[in-house]
Amino acid sequence: MRVGVLGLQGDFREHLTVLRSLGVDARDVRTQEQLEAVEGLIIPGGESTTIAYLLEKTGMLKVLRERGAQGFPLYGTCAGMILLARELSDPYPENRIALMDIAVKRNAYGRQLDSFEADLQIKNIGSFRAVFIRAPKIVRVGSGVEILAEHDGVPVLVRQKNLLASSFHPELTGDPRVHRYFLEMVAQG
Amino acid sequence: MERLTGTFKVKSGLAEMLKGGVIMDVVNAEQAKIAERAGAVAVMALERVPADIRAAGGVARMADPKKIKEIMDAVTIPVMAKCRIGHFAEAQILEALGVDYIDESEVLTPADPEHHIDKWQFKVPFVCGARDLPEACRRIAEGAAMIRTKGEAGTGDVIEAVRHMRLMNKQIRMVRQASDEELVTLGKEWGAPVEVLRLIKELGKLPVVNFAAGGIATPADAALMMQLGCDGIFVGSGIFKSQDPERRARAIVMATTYYNDPKVLAEVSEDLGEPMRSISAAHLSERELLQVRGN
Numbered sequence: 177m178r179v180g181v182l183g184l185q186g187d188f189r190e191h192l193t194v195l196r197s198l199g200v201d202a203r204d205v206r207t208q209e210q211l212e213a214v215e216g217l218i219i220p221g222g223e224s225t226t227i228a229y230l231l232e233k234t235g236m237l238k239v240l241r242e243r244g245a246q247g248f249p250l251y252g253t254c255a256g257m258i259l260l261a262r263e264l265s266d267p268y269p270e271n272r273i274a275l276m277d278i279a280v281k282r283n284a285y286g287r288q289l290d291s292f293e294a295d296l297q298i299k300n301i302g303s304f305r306a307v308f309i310r311a312p313k314i315v316r317v318g319s320g321v322e323i324l325a326e327h328d329g330v331p332v333l334v335r336q337k338n339l340l341a342s343s344f345h346p347e348l349t350g351d352p353r354v355h356r357y358f359l360e361m362v363a364q365g
Numbered sequence: 366m367e368r369l370t371g372t373f374k375v376k377s378g379l380a381e382m383l384k385g386g387v388i389m390d391v392v393n394a395e396q397a398k399i400a401e402r403a404g405a406v407a408v409m410a411l412e413r414v415p416a417d418i419r420a421a422g423g424v425a426r427m428a429d430p431k432k433i434k435e436i437m438d439a440v441t442i443p444v445m446a447k448c449r450i451g452h453f454a455e456a457q458i459l460e461a462l463g464v465d466y467i468d469e470s471e472v473l474t475p476a477d478p479e480h481h482i483d484k485w486q487f488k489v490p491f492v493c494g495a496r497d498l499p500e501a502c503r504r505i506a507e508g509a510a511m512i513r514t515k516g517e518a519g520t521g522d523v524i525e526a527v528r529h530m531r532l533m534n535k536q537i538r539m540v541r542q543a544s545d546e547e548l549v550t551l552g553k554e555w556g557a558p559v560e561v562l563r564l565i566k567e568l569g570k571l572p573v574v575n576f577a578a579g580g581i582a583t584p585a586d587a588a589l590m591m592q593l594g595c596d597g598i599f600v601g602s603g604i605f606k607s608q609d610p611e612r613r614a615r616a617i618v619m620a621t622t623y624y625n626d627p628k629v630l631a632e633v634s635e636d637l638g639e640p641m642r643s644i645s646a647a648h649l650s651e652r653e654l655l656q657v658r659g660n
Contacts, residue, residue, distance in 0.1 A: 183385070184385070184622050185384070185385040185386045185406060185622060186382055186384060186385060186386075187381040187382055187384055188384075188385070189384070190381065206622065206623065221381070221382045222382050222383075222384075222385070222386070222406070223382070223383070223386060223405075223406040223407070223442055223443075225401055225404070225441065225442060226386055226404045226405070226406050226442075226618070229403075229404040229618075230404065230618075230619075230622055233619070254382070255382070266441060268401075268441055282441055283441060287443075287463050287464075287465055288375075288379055288443065288464075288465035288466065288489065288490065289370065289371070289460070289463055289488055289489055290370060291370065291375040291378070291379065292368040292369055292370045292372075292375060293368070293369040293372055293374055293375060294367060294368050294369070295367070307374055307375060307378055308375075309375060309378045309379050309382055310379065310382075310443065310465070345378065348374065348378050348381065349374075
C-alpha cells in the first residue's frame with residue numbers, strides 16, 4: 177500500500193515513521209506528480225496558514241479538492257483538520273480543501289500554555305493518550321459525520337466517509353492505532 | 366477528563382509542528398501580518414532586529430510587553446519573544462503575557478555571567494542557541510525544548526551558522542559511534558551531561574528540534590542550512606532589513622520547503638532586490654561577537 181504524507185511543512189516525518197512501522201510504503205508528498213502516486217494522504221500538524229499557502233502555490237489544493245470529493249482517503253491532524261473543514265470561525269486560511277462537514281475554530285483550546293495531554297476513549301480502539309498542541313476545536317459536526325472520540329464532550333476525532341480528522345497528534349506518541357484505522361480506510365477506498 | 370499542561374511532550378511538540386518552516390523577526394503588528402501572509406510558521410516579537418541592536422550598542426533587553434501584546438493580537442500563528450540569558454524574571458513576565466515560546470537569546474545582553482535559566486520551572490517552552498553539541502546538551506539539560514544554531518546574528522553572513530551546524534553534525538556522529546564508556550569520557554572532555562549524550566546515542570539525533578539561525582539572508586542560505594540537516598529556519602534581520610521584505614519572505618519560505626530542488630530555488634531567488642546590508646563575520650572583533658555570550 178502506498179500512502180503519502182504531505183511534506184510541505186510540519187511534523188510529516190513523525191507520520192512517515194509511524195506508517196513505516198506498520199510496513200507501509202510511506203512517501204513524502206511535495207508535488208502534484210508525487211500526489212498522483214499515492215492511494216491516500218495524511219495532512220500533518222504544522223501551521224495551517226503556511227501549508228494552505230504552499231498547497232495553493234503548488235496547484236495541489238485544487239487536485240486534493242477534486243480527488244477528495246471522489247473518495248480519495250484523506251486524514252488531517254490538527255492543521256490538516258483545519259484544511260479539511262468546510263467551515264471556519266476565523267478568516268484564515270481562506271483557501272482550504274473544505275470537504276468535511278464540520279466547523280472548526282482555530283487555537284480554540286488556547287495558546288501554547290494551554291497545550292495539553294489527555295487520555296481519550298476512541299470507538300473500536302479504546303484508551304488512547306492524545307497530545308493537543310494549540311489545537312483547533314470542532315464546534316459543529318454535520319449529520320453525515322461520525323464522532324469517534326470526544327474530550328470533555330467536544331468531538332476530537334471524526335470521520336465522514338473517506339475523510340478522517342483529529343484535533344490531536346497521534347503521530348507524537350508512537351501509538352499506531354489511529355494510523356492503522358486510516359490504513360483500513362485506504363484499503364477499503 | 367484530566368489535562369496535563371506544560372509537559373515536555375507539549376513543549377517539544379510545538380517545535381515539531383514548526384519544522385520545515387521559517388520563523389521571522391518582527392518589530393510591530395504590520396510586519397507580523399506581512400510575515401504571516403508570506404507563510405511564516407511563527408514570528409519573533411522584538412523591539413529591534415539584531416542588525417539594529419548591533420548598531421545601537423548599549424544594553425539590549427526584553428521588549429516592551431505592550432509591543433509583544435500588539436503583535437500577539439495581530440496574528441494567529443505562534444508568537445515567540447526573547448529574554449536575556451539568565452534573566453528568569455524577564456522570562457516570568459513573558460510567560461505571564463502568554464507568549465508561545467521564549468528565546469533565551471545571546472542577541473540580548475546577558476543578565477547572568479554563569480547561569481542560564483532553569484527552564485524546567487516554566488510551563489512555556491524555551492529555545493536556546495548553541496555553537497556545538499556540548500552547548501546544546503547543556504541547554505537541553507536545563508530544560509530547553511528546542512535548539513537553534515547561534516550563527517552570528519545581525520550580520521547577514523551565513524558562515525557562523527554553517528560552522529555551528531557542521532560541528533554539531535560531526536559531534537553527533539562521534540556520539541553515535543562511541544561505546545558506553547567512551548560516552549562518559551566525551552561528556553567529561555566536552556562538559557556535556559552524559560544522560561543527554563546517551564539519549565542522543567539512542568535516538569541517533571538531538572532529542573529536540575534544531576533550527577538554523579544567525580546570518581541567514583537569502584533563499585539559498587535557507588536551502589544550504591536545510592541541506593546541512595536543520596529542521597527549519599530563523600530569519601532575523603534578513604527580511605525586514607531587505608529592500609522588498611514580503612517578496613524575500615515568500616522566497617525564503619519556498620526555499621525552506623523545496624531546499625532540495627535547485628529549479629525551484631533558482632526561480633524564487635530571482636529579482637528579490639537588495640538583501641540586508643551585511644557585514645562579514647570574520648571582520649568582527651571578539652568584543653563584537655554575539656555568539657560567545659552564554660556558553
